[in-house]
Amino acid sequence: MNREPLTKKNRKEVPKNIFIKTSFFYKEKGLLKFIIYSPVIKEYISYTLFPNGLNLFIYNNKNTNKYTYIKADWVKSIDKVFYHIKGNIKIVSYEGYFLKTDEIFWDRKNKKIFNKKYTIISNSYGIILHATNGIEASENLKKIRLKNISGTFPIK
Numbered sequence: 001m002n003r004e005p006l007t008k009k010n011r012k013e014v015p016k017n018i019f020i021k022t023s024f025f026y027k028e029k030g031l032l033k034f035i036i037y038s039p040v041i042k043e044y045i046s047y048t049l050f051p052n053g054l055n056l057f058i059y060n061n062k063n064t065n066k067y068t069y070i071k072a073d074w075v076k077s078i079d080k081v082f083y084h085i086k087g088n089i090k091i092v093s094y095e096g097y098f099l100k101t102d103e104i105f106w107d108r109k110n111k112k113i114f115n116k117k118y119t120i121i122s123n124s125y126g127i128i129l130h131a132t133n134g135i136e137a138s139e140n141l142k143k144i145r146l147k148n149i150s151g152t153f154p155i156k
Contacts, residue, residue, distance in 0.1 A: 017043040034058045050075040055085065058139075066094035068140060081109050096124040097141040111139045121146070126154035 007139025019041040026033045038054040053073040083106040091099040091113075101119040104109035106112075116134035119145065133147035 015042040032059050032064050048077040068093045093141045098122045113137050128152045
């Protein structure tokens with residue numbers, strides 16, 4: 001039997017923890033900051049993987065009745081600061097903005113989300129914007145920069 005020595009090249013990384021059907025409630029100073037639900041969470045040494053997606057509720061600092069909701073099919077979190085999110089992404093902000101795309105990056109340290117993919121943003125006033133070459137936005141979607149846009153604006 002041919003046994004190769006285990007090296008970094010041929011060794012498959014094994015998660016240090018695996019969580020099944022898990023909900024995390026994160027609080028700071030007694031205030032609810034976020035809730036994560038995921039069917040499978042795999043924790044590795046340098047990153048965390050959500051291979052079956054997640055549902056994330058990020059609560060407003062001043063009012064826990066207001067939250068931003070993020071749903072995706074796959075997520076990779078690096079040091080809980082940078083997130084690579086893929087597959088059927090839906091983001092709904094507590095201010096009524098709705099974002100839909102297939103891939104997005106979230107930099108929590110700089111409080112920004114961005115991508116170079118086709119993205120649709122709409123709101124409760126009937127405005128629908130299509131960003132063909134991606135977006136850059138604040139994580140709460142208050143400031144949005146769209147790249148190569150077209151859209152619909154209701155006229156009253």
